Amino acid sequence: MSVTIPAPPANPLERVLACPRCRGELDADLRCTACGAAGHRQGRRLHFGGFGEAELRSDPLNRLKETAKQRLGKLYPAAISALAPVLTRDFVRPFLRSFDLDAQLVVDLGCGTNRYDPRVACVDGGSYANVDLVTDLRALPLRDGAVDGVVSVAVLEHVPDPAAHVREMHRVLAPGGRVLCFVPFMQPFHASPHDYQRYTNAGLATLFGDFAAVDVRVGAGPTSGLLWVLQEWLALALSFGSRRLYRALVPLMWVLSPLKIVDVLLARHPEAGVLASGFVVEARKGA
Numbered sequence: 635m636s637v638t639i640p641a642p643p644a645n646p647l648e649r650v651l652a653c654p655r656c657r658g659e660l661d662a663d664l665r666c667t668a669c670g671a672a673g674h675r676q677g678r679r680l681h682f683g684g685f686g687e688a689e690l691r692s693d694p695l696n697r698l699k700e701t702a703k704q705r706l707g708k709l710y711p712a713a714i715s716a717l718a719p720v721l722t723r724d725f726v727r728p729f730l731r732s733f734d735l736d737a738q739l740v741v742d743l744g745c746g747t748n749r750y751d752p753r754v755a756c757v758d759g760g761s762y763a764n765v766d767l768v769t770d771l772r773a774l775p776l777r778d779g780a781v782d783g784v785v786s787v788a789v790l791e792h793v794p795d796p797a798a799h800v801r802e803m804h805r806v807l808a809p810g811g812r813v814l815c816f817v818p819f820m821q822p823f824h825a826s827p828h829d830y831q832r833y834t835n836a837g838l839a840t841l842f843g844d845f846a847a848v849d850v851r852v853g854a855g856p857t858s859g860l861l862w863v864l865q866e867w868l869a870l871a872l873s874f875g876s877r878r879l880y881r882a883l884v885p886l887m888w889v890l891s892p893l894k895i896v897d898v899l900l901a902r903h904p905e906a907g908v909l910a911s912g913f914v915v916e917a918r919k920g921a
């Protein structure tokens with residue numbers, strides 16, 4: 635009896651690669667023919683820089699997340715959505731359904747351990763098992779206009795220069811290409827591996843100002859905003875100055891998380907943005 639092992643699917647990013655430094659052509663070994671910058675392959679995965687192990691493990695919350703991601707693998711997003719105080723609307727899948735994923739290239743920038751669809755390319759600074767391209771998201775090794783869609787969920791708050799990331803999204807998108815980002819507004823500090831800023835809806839419209847059409851809407855509602863803040867406040871107030879006790883108390887406060895269900899209604903309030911846990915921005919690049 636013969637056993638046929640199916641070949642792994644080709645990496646869809648192979649056909650749109652360019653030098654991350656000078657946009658020159660790359661040879662078969664991923665070396666730039668113009669400036670010499672180089673990436674390398676690990677199986678079907680492409681590597682062009684990215685995070686070091688030390689950086690990913692430098693923060694206690696992030697160490698916990700990294701350990702959970704490695705232990706839980708594909709179950710990690712489900713565990714987070716059950717325990718987290720934030721109820722997010724399902725905004726990614728409707729966005730993905732608006733593309734022909736068999737013909738169009740959509741990339742998830744900052745995917746973490748998540749994969750929405752086998753046809754959506756996973757890009758991250760960390761080399762998780764699902765990642766197709768490990769890279770600095772500010773300097774993508776992709777050609778100008780090579781991408782039809784970009785997804786970026788809960789990434790921009792974790793980078794020191796979000797405008798550089800948005801410029802890079804704009805560069806790799808084809809004319810008429812679209813981006814969908816989720817970014818937090820009312821959320822406590824959460825490093826992964828760092829945490830730098832929050833956004834109002836007007837701030838997002840400005841950040842995506844180079845795009846032709848920008849739509850900002852509530853992605854996670856006011857109850858989510860309140861609950862996470864309340865959980866952190868309770869852990870602080872009940873730990874009497876002890877960092878160890880505070881860290882032990884935070885997971886206990888997740889018992890309050892089911893109250894987030896109130897956002898099924900409250901996130902639809904016309905003024906929900908005043909306390910929204912996060913916003914979704916959808917923007918289209920001009921022709």
Ligand SMILES: [Zn+2]
Pocket residue numbers: 653654655656657658666667668669670671
């Ligand atoms: Zn180059």
